[in-house]
Amino acid sequence: MKIANIKNTVWNGLLLGFIVPIIPGVIVWLVMQNVLVLKKADWLLILCVALNAWLMNYFFKQNKDNVARGIISVTFLWAFAFFYYKVF
Numbered sequence: 564m565k566i567a568n569i570k571n572t573v574w575n576g577l578l579l580g581f582i583v584p585i586i587p588g589v590i591v592w593l594v595m596q597n598v599l600v601l602k603k604a605d606w607l608l609i610l611c612v613a614l615n616a617w618l619m620n621y622f623f624k625q626n627k628d629n630v631a632r633g634i635i636s637v638t639f640l641w642a643f644a645f646f647y648y649k650v651f
Contacts, residue, residue, distance in 0.1 A: 567625060576622070576633020583618055584611040584641055605649065612641045 569575050588611040595601050595608075615638040622631040 566621075569627070569630060571627040571629045573629045573633040573636075576630035576635075577637050578633075579618060579630065580615050580634035580637030580641075583614050587611045587614065605645075608645060608648075612638060612645065615641070 569579070588608060591607045591611055595604060601607065615634050619631045619634040619638070622628075622634065
């Protein structure tokens, strides 16, 4: 399935926005735990969430506004989760 063939629904955007940062996020988390120099490199986690910005921009250019809206919505949730992680 090509990424351009995704139906223009907010639910698809929410699903994409949730899944896309998880895969690199898990890898980054494992690297951060095992490499002493990167133990406090939280910007790596921010880059994982920033993938959603690129994906959102792609769907806006494809005129699939509902998918992009779903992605930006879940991106805010990821940002709140990161904020919670940093504060507590």
